Amino acid sequence: MTPEYFDVTLRRIIDLGNETRHFELTFDPGTRIHFTAGQFVAVLCPKDGKLIRRAYSIASPPEEKDHVELIIKLVEGGVVTNWFWSLKEGDRFRVHGPFGKFVLPEQIDFDIVFVATGTGIAPFRSMIRHLLPAGFNKWVWLLFGSRYDKMIPYHKEWVALSRDYPNFIYIPTISRPSAQWPGEVGYVQTKIEKFFPDPAGKRVYICGLNDMIQAVQEVCLKQGFRTEQISFEKYD
Numbered sequence: 001m002t003p004e005y006f007d008v009t010l011r012r013i014i015d016l017g018n019e020t021r022h023f024e025l026t027f028d029p030g031t032r033i034h035f036t037a038g039q040f041v042a043v044l045c046p047k048d049g050k051l052i053r054r055a056y057s058i059a060s061p062p063e064e065k066d067h068v069e070l071i072i073k074l075v076e077g078g079v080v081t082n083w084f085w086s087l088k089e090g091d092r093f094r095v096h097g098p099f100g101k102f103v104l105p106e107q108i109d110f111d112i113v114f115v116a117t118g119t120g121i122a123p124f125r126s127m128i129r130h131l132l133p134a135g136f137n138k139w140v141w142l143l144f145g146s147r148y149d150k151m152i153p154y155h156k157e158w159v160a161l162s163r164d165y166p167n168f169i170y171i172p173t174i175s176r177p178s179a180q181w182p183g184e185v186g187y188v189q190t191k192i193e194k195f196f197p198d199p200a201g202k203r204v205y206i207c208g209l210n211d212m213i214q215a216v217q218e219v220c221l222k223q224g225f226r227t228e229q230i231s232f233e234k235y236d
Protein backbone atom coordinates (compact mmCIF):
# COMPACT_ATOMS: atom_id res chain seq x y z
CA MET A 1 0.00 0.00 0.00
CA THR A 2 1.83 3.10 -1.23
CA PRO A 3 1.19 6.19 0.91
CA GLU A 4 -1.01 8.81 -0.76
CA TYR A 5 -2.14 12.33 0.07
CA PHE A 6 -5.84 12.61 0.95
CA ASP A 7 -8.02 15.71 1.29
CA VAL A 8 -10.31 15.13 4.25
CA THR A 9 -13.36 16.76 5.80
CA LEU A 10 -13.67 16.68 9.55
CA ARG A 11 -17.09 15.02 9.80
CA ARG A 12 -17.47 14.51 13.53
CA ILE A 13 -15.77 15.41 16.80
CA ILE A 14 -16.70 13.51 19.96
CA ASP A 15 -15.37 14.58 23.34
CA LEU A 16 -14.19 11.52 25.30
CA GLY A 17 -13.21 13.43 28.45
CA ASN A 18 -9.75 13.80 30.00
CA GLU A 19 -8.72 16.18 27.18
CA THR A 20 -9.16 13.43 24.62
CA ARG A 21 -11.28 13.61 21.47
CA HIS A 22 -12.42 11.28 18.73
CA PHE A 23 -12.16 12.77 15.21
CA GLU A 24 -13.77 11.30 12.10
CA LEU A 25 -12.15 12.37 8.83
CA THR A 26 -14.01 11.56 5.61
CA PHE A 27 -12.44 11.37 2.18
CA ASP A 28 -13.93 13.01 -0.89
CA PRO A 29 -16.60 10.92 -2.67
CA GLY A 30 -15.07 7.98 -4.52
CA THR A 31 -11.75 8.16 -2.63
CA ARG A 32 -10.83 5.17 -0.51
CA ILE A 33 -7.90 4.34 1.75
CA HIS A 34 -6.27 0.90 1.84
CA PHE A 35 -4.40 0.16 5.04
CA THR A 36 -3.62 -2.59 7.51
CA ALA A 37 -4.97 -2.40 11.06
CA GLY A 38 -2.29 -0.82 13.27
CA GLN A 39 -0.98 1.66 10.71
CA PHE A 40 -1.05 5.45 11.08
CA VAL A 41 -1.56 8.56 8.97
CA ALA A 42 0.46 11.78 9.07
CA VAL A 43 -1.78 14.80 9.58
CA LEU A 44 -0.57 17.94 7.82
CA CYS A 45 -1.19 21.01 9.98
CA PRO A 46 -0.82 24.41 8.30
CA LYS A 47 1.29 26.71 10.46
CA ASP A 48 3.08 29.95 9.49
CA GLY A 49 3.02 29.07 5.78
CA LYS A 50 4.42 25.56 6.39
CA LEU A 51 2.88 22.14 6.87
CA ILE A 52 3.75 20.39 10.11
CA ARG A 53 3.35 16.60 10.19
CA ARG A 54 2.30 14.47 13.12
CA ALA A 55 1.55 10.75 13.23
CA TYR A 56 -1.85 9.49 14.42
CA SER A 57 -2.77 5.80 14.53
CA ILE A 58 -5.93 4.91 12.65
CA ALA A 59 -8.55 3.84 15.18
CA SER A 60 -11.15 2.57 12.70
CA PRO A 61 -11.03 -0.87 11.02
CA PRO A 62 -9.54 -1.26 7.51
CA GLU A 63 -12.88 -2.47 6.15
CA GLU A 64 -14.16 1.14 6.51
CA LYS A 65 -12.35 2.74 3.60
CA ASP A 66 -14.23 6.01 3.06
CA HIS A 67 -13.02 7.60 6.29
CA VAL A 68 -10.54 7.24 9.15
CA GLU A 69 -11.14 7.78 12.85
CA LEU A 70 -8.46 9.19 15.13
CA ILE A 71 -8.28 9.56 18.89
CA ILE A 72 -6.14 12.46 20.04
CA LYS A 73 -5.03 13.71 23.44
CA LEU A 74 -4.40 17.43 23.87
CA VAL A 75 -0.73 18.04 24.72
CA GLU A 76 0.02 21.20 26.70
CA GLY A 77 1.81 23.61 24.37
CA GLY A 78 1.57 21.03 21.57
CA VAL A 79 1.40 22.60 18.11
CA VAL A 80 -0.75 20.11 16.26
CA THR A 81 -3.03 18.99 19.09
CA ASN A 82 -3.91 22.63 19.91
CA TRP A 83 -4.66 23.18 16.21
CA PHE A 84 -6.94 20.12 16.31
CA TRP A 85 -8.79 21.64 19.28
CA SER A 86 -9.43 24.79 17.19
CA LEU A 87 -11.08 22.84 14.34
CA LYS A 88 -14.84 22.63 13.70
CA GLU A 89 -16.89 19.98 11.98
CA GLY A 90 -16.77 20.70 8.23
CA ASP A 91 -13.16 21.96 8.26
CA ARG A 92 -10.83 20.54 5.63
CA PHE A 93 -7.15 19.57 5.68
CA ARG A 94 -4.78 16.89 4.33
CA VAL A 95 -3.43 13.62 5.59
CA HIS A 96 -0.70 11.39 4.17
CA GLY A 97 -0.55 7.66 4.60
CA PRO A 98 -0.84 4.90 5.49
CA PHE A 99 2.48 4.29 7.22
CA GLY A 100 3.85 1.93 9.84
CA LYS A 101 4.79 -1.65 10.58
CA PHE A 102 2.93 -2.11 13.86
CA VAL A 103 0.58 -4.68 12.34
CA LEU A 104 -0.42 -8.25 13.03
CA PRO A 105 0.93 -11.09 10.87
CA GLU A 106 -1.43 -12.46 8.22
CA GLN A 107 -1.55 -15.89 9.87
CA ILE A 108 -2.11 -15.65 13.62
CA ASP A 109 -1.57 -18.88 15.54
CA PHE A 110 -1.31 -17.28 19.00
CA ASP A 111 -3.49 -15.59 21.59
CA ILE A 112 -3.20 -11.81 21.60
CA VAL A 113 -2.67 -9.57 24.61
CA PHE A 114 -3.21 -5.90 23.77
CA VAL A 115 -1.91 -3.47 26.39
CA ALA A 116 -2.57 0.28 26.07
CA THR A 117 -3.07 3.46 27.99
CA GLY A 118 -4.78 6.62 26.77
CA THR A 119 -4.76 7.14 23.01
CA GLY A 120 -2.55 4.05 22.66
CA ILE A 121 -5.89 2.31 22.30
CA ALA A 122 -6.16 3.55 18.67
CA PRO A 123 -4.33 0.81 16.73
CA PHE A 124 -5.93 -1.88 18.90
CA ARG A 125 -9.43 -0.57 18.20
CA SER A 126 -8.67 -0.99 14.50
CA MET A 127 -7.22 -4.49 15.01
CA ILE A 128 -9.97 -5.71 17.34
CA ARG A 129 -12.77 -4.40 15.13
CA HIS A 130 -11.07 -6.10 12.19
CA LEU A 131 -10.30 -9.46 13.85
CA LEU A 132 -13.45 -10.29 15.78
CA PRO A 133 -16.06 -9.81 13.01
CA ALA A 134 -13.74 -11.79 10.68
CA GLY A 135 -14.18 -14.84 12.94
CA PHE A 136 -10.80 -14.80 14.71
CA ASN A 137 -11.15 -17.52 17.32
CA LYS A 138 -8.03 -17.34 19.51
CA TRP A 139 -8.16 -15.39 22.77
CA VAL A 140 -7.95 -11.58 22.49
CA TRP A 141 -7.35 -9.61 25.69
CA LEU A 142 -7.50 -5.84 25.95
CA LEU A 143 -5.72 -4.64 29.10
CA PHE A 144 -6.44 -0.93 29.11
CA GLY A 145 -5.19 1.62 31.62
CA SER A 146 -7.11 4.82 32.20
CA ARG A 147 -6.83 7.50 34.82
CA TYR A 148 -10.58 7.88 35.46
CA ASP A 149 -13.27 5.20 35.30
CA LYS A 150 -15.88 7.65 33.98
CA MET A 151 -13.72 8.58 30.99
CA ILE A 152 -12.59 5.28 29.49
CA PRO A 153 -12.46 5.77 25.71
CA TYR A 154 -15.00 3.50 23.94
CA HIS A 155 -15.92 1.72 27.20
CA LYS A 156 -19.44 0.82 26.02
CA GLU A 157 -18.05 -0.50 22.75
CA TRP A 158 -15.59 -2.80 24.59
CA VAL A 159 -18.29 -4.05 26.92
CA ALA A 160 -20.60 -4.79 23.96
CA LEU A 161 -17.81 -6.59 22.06
CA SER A 162 -16.95 -8.73 25.07
CA ARG A 163 -20.64 -9.72 25.26
CA ASP A 164 -20.82 -10.53 21.54
CA TYR A 165 -17.47 -12.36 21.28
CA PRO A 166 -16.72 -14.76 24.16
CA ASN A 167 -13.03 -14.94 23.12
CA PHE A 168 -12.62 -11.18 23.72
CA ILE A 169 -11.71 -10.26 27.31
CA TYR A 170 -11.78 -6.59 28.28
CA ILE A 171 -9.80 -5.63 31.40
CA PRO A 172 -9.95 -1.91 32.20
CA THR A 173 -7.71 -0.84 35.07
CA ILE A 174 -8.01 2.59 36.65
CA SER A 175 -5.25 4.58 38.34
CA ARG A 176 -7.54 7.16 40.02
CA PRO A 177 -10.81 5.28 40.51
CA SER A 178 -14.03 6.75 41.87
CA ALA A 179 -15.54 5.16 44.98
CA GLN A 180 -18.06 3.35 42.75
CA TRP A 181 -15.52 1.63 40.47
CA PRO A 182 -15.92 -2.15 40.90
CA GLY A 183 -13.04 -3.26 38.66
CA GLU A 184 -9.26 -3.40 38.55
CA VAL A 185 -7.24 -0.58 40.09
CA GLY A 186 -3.64 0.41 39.29
CA TYR A 187 -1.30 0.66 36.34
CA VAL A 188 -1.36 -1.86 33.47
CA GLN A 189 2.09 -3.22 34.33
CA THR A 190 0.81 -4.38 37.73
CA LYS A 191 -1.76 -6.65 36.04
CA ILE A 192 0.49 -8.79 33.83
CA GLU A 193 1.36 -11.38 36.48
CA LYS A 194 -2.26 -11.72 37.62
CA PHE A 195 -3.85 -12.13 34.17
CA PHE A 196 -1.01 -13.61 32.11
CA PRO A 197 0.99 -15.90 34.40
CA ASP A 198 1.77 -18.27 31.52
CA PRO A 199 3.40 -16.74 28.40
CA ALA A 200 3.02 -19.90 26.31
CA GLY A 201 1.17 -19.35 23.04
CA LYS A 202 0.69 -15.60 23.60
CA ARG A 203 2.03 -12.42 22.07
CA VAL A 204 1.87 -9.02 23.72
CA TYR A 205 1.27 -5.81 21.75
CA ILE A 206 1.81 -2.56 23.66
CA CYS A 207 0.99 0.99 22.55
CA GLY A 208 1.26 4.40 24.22
CA LEU A 209 3.93 6.47 25.89
CA ASN A 210 7.48 5.23 26.39
CA ASP A 211 7.47 4.96 30.21
CA MET A 212 4.45 2.66 30.21
CA ILE A 213 5.84 0.55 27.35
CA GLN A 214 9.14 0.06 29.18
CA ALA A 215 7.39 -0.85 32.42
CA VAL A 216 5.11 -3.41 30.71
CA GLN A 217 8.01 -4.89 28.74
CA GLU A 218 10.09 -5.28 31.90
CA VAL A 219 7.30 -7.08 33.75
CA CYS A 220 6.58 -9.33 30.75
CA LEU A 221 10.24 -10.35 30.46
CA LYS A 222 10.36 -11.13 34.20
CA GLN A 223 7.20 -13.17 33.72
CA GLY A 224 9.00 -15.33 31.14
CA PHE A 225 7.85 -13.75 27.86
CA ARG A 226 10.60 -13.77 25.23
CA THR A 227 11.40 -10.53 23.37
CA GLU A 228 10.03 -12.07 20.14
CA GLN A 229 6.65 -12.32 21.89
CA ILE A 230 6.51 -8.56 22.53
CA SER A 231 5.84 -5.76 19.99
CA PHE A 232 5.21 -2.10 20.67
CA GLU A 233 4.43 1.29 19.14
CA LYS A 234 5.82 4.32 20.95
CA TYR A 235 4.06 7.69 20.73
CA ASP A 236 6.77 9.87 22.33
Ligand SMILES: Cc1cc2nc3c(=O)[nH]c(=O)nc-3n(C[C@H](O)[C@H](O)[C@H](O)COP(=O)(O)OP(=O)(O)OC[C@H]3O[C@@H](n4cnc5c(N)ncnc54)[C@H](O)[C@@H]3O)c2cc1C
Nearest residue numbers: 054055056057071072073075077078079080081119122235
Ligand atom coordinates in the same frame (compact mmCIF):
# COMPACT_ATOMS: atom_id res chain seq x y z
C1 LIG B 1 3.44 6.16 15.24
C2 LIG B 1 2.80 7.22 16.12
C3 LIG B 1 1.42 7.20 16.30
C4 LIG B 1 0.82 8.16 17.11
N1 LIG B 1 -0.54 8.10 17.30
C5 LIG B 1 -1.12 8.97 18.15
C6 LIG B 1 -2.52 8.87 18.42
O1 LIG B 1 -3.22 8.00 17.89
N2 LIG B 1 -3.08 9.80 19.25
C7 LIG B 1 -2.31 10.79 19.85
O2 LIG B 1 -2.89 11.60 20.59
N3 LIG B 1 -0.98 10.89 19.62
C8 LIG B 1 -0.38 10.02 18.78
N4 LIG B 1 0.96 10.14 18.52
C9 LIG B 1 1.69 11.33 19.05
C10 LIG B 1 1.53 12.49 18.04
O3 LIG B 1 2.19 12.18 16.83
C11 LIG B 1 2.09 13.83 18.54
O4 LIG B 1 3.41 13.64 18.97
C12 LIG B 1 1.28 14.41 19.70
O5 LIG B 1 -0.10 14.55 19.31
C13 LIG B 1 1.82 15.78 20.11
O6 LIG B 1 1.81 16.64 18.99
P1 LIG B 1 1.84 18.22 19.17
O7 LIG B 1 2.23 18.82 17.87
O8 LIG B 1 0.55 18.71 19.77
O9 LIG B 1 2.98 18.44 20.27
P2 LIG B 1 4.47 18.98 20.01
O10 LIG B 1 4.40 20.42 19.66
O11 LIG B 1 5.16 18.05 19.07
O12 LIG B 1 5.10 18.71 21.44
C14 LIG B 1 4.97 19.57 22.55
C15 LIG B 1 5.66 18.92 23.75
O13 LIG B 1 4.90 17.80 24.24
C16 LIG B 1 5.71 16.60 24.29
N5 LIG B 1 4.87 15.50 23.76
C17 LIG B 1 4.80 15.10 22.47
N6 LIG B 1 3.89 14.11 22.33
C18 LIG B 1 3.38 13.89 23.55
C19 LIG B 1 2.40 13.00 24.03
N7 LIG B 1 1.77 12.12 23.22
N8 LIG B 1 2.10 13.07 25.36
C20 LIG B 1 2.74 13.93 26.16
N9 LIG B 1 3.68 14.79 25.75
C21 LIG B 1 4.00 14.77 24.47
C22 LIG B 1 6.90 16.86 23.39
O14 LIG B 1 8.03 16.16 23.89
C23 LIG B 1 7.06 18.37 23.47
O15 LIG B 1 7.84 18.72 24.58
C24 LIG B 1 1.60 9.18 17.73
C25 LIG B 1 2.98 9.19 17.53
C26 LIG B 1 3.58 8.23 16.74
C27 LIG B 1 5.07 8.26 16.57
